[in-house]
Amino acid sequence: MRKWFDSEAKKNSQRPWRLEADVxxxxxxxxxxxxxxxxxxxxxxWPNFRKDWPDPRAYLRDDHRAGHLRTIGMSKIAPTLDAFAKYLAANNAPSVRELISIGINEKTARRAMALSEKSHDRPNDSALIRVASRVFERVAGQKSNIENQIATALLVGKDEDAVLYxxxxxxxxxxxxxxxxxxxLCPIELNCSHLRKG
Structure with missing residues (x-):
């Protein structure tokens, strides 16, 4: 899965920001x-935002950031992004609770923290649960939270850099x-119980 991710998925990702190990x-x-x-x-x-705003300090230094956000129809998130940038510039490692306190919804905050290599609290995303359920032949709809945690832990294992997640x-x-x-097209089709079962 890691090999597929590095060679194929990174080139074609619909969400390239999730490939970054940076909150x-x-x-x-x-x-x-x-x-x-x-x-x-x-x-x-995304490529221009990543280049122009690689960190919160670069974002805050950009006097034209409001205009850039307005250009793509995102001016209403400017206050939240400004608050996040100011917070992160002052505090290197935010918690989910702190992100929520500046106006970021809990699911978004948890996902961003989980994709950061600094985090070890990785919530079970619905896509992740689906893959784990199929690989380990579990029937959709008959999953407990503990079963989800076990299946996803087995799928991604010890994932220090969040790449497998x-x-x-x-x-x-x-x-x-x-x-x-x-x-x-699946890189783990040979290990998939769901596919073998038909």
Whole structure:
């Protein structure tokens, strides 16, 4: 899965900010392009945002940031992004609770922290649970929270740099989809109980 992620998924990711092991880049991308309606803009604008705002201090130094956000129709998130940048510039390692306190919703905050290599608290994303359920032949809808945690832990193992976590989510969102999984394209098809079972 890691090999597929490095060679294929990173080139074609619909959410390139999730490939960054940095909470600033993860959360900025999630705030800007995380909504389904905004994802189409990600490939156009993300490379420039990443280059121009690689860290919160660069973002705060940019006197034209409000205009840039307005250009892509994202001016309403400017206050949240400003608050996050100011907070992160002053405090290197935010907690989920602190991100929520500055106006970031809990799910977005948890995902951004989980994709950061500094975090070891990785919540079970629905795409990750789907991949783990299929690999370990568990029937959808008959899962307890403990079973989800065990299956995802078995799937990603000890994942210090969050690469397997990000890879499993990307796999679940692009290949191992809920309605039309592309099993023949899956990098772990040989290990998938769901595919073997038919």
């Amino acid at each position: 600033w880049l993860n959360l900025t991308g999630e705030l800007l392009f995380g909504d389904r309606g905004q994802r189409g803009k990600a490939h156009l604008f 990000a890879a499993a989510i990307e796999l679940g969102e692009t290949i191992c989809t809920a309605s039309a999984p592309a099993c023949m």
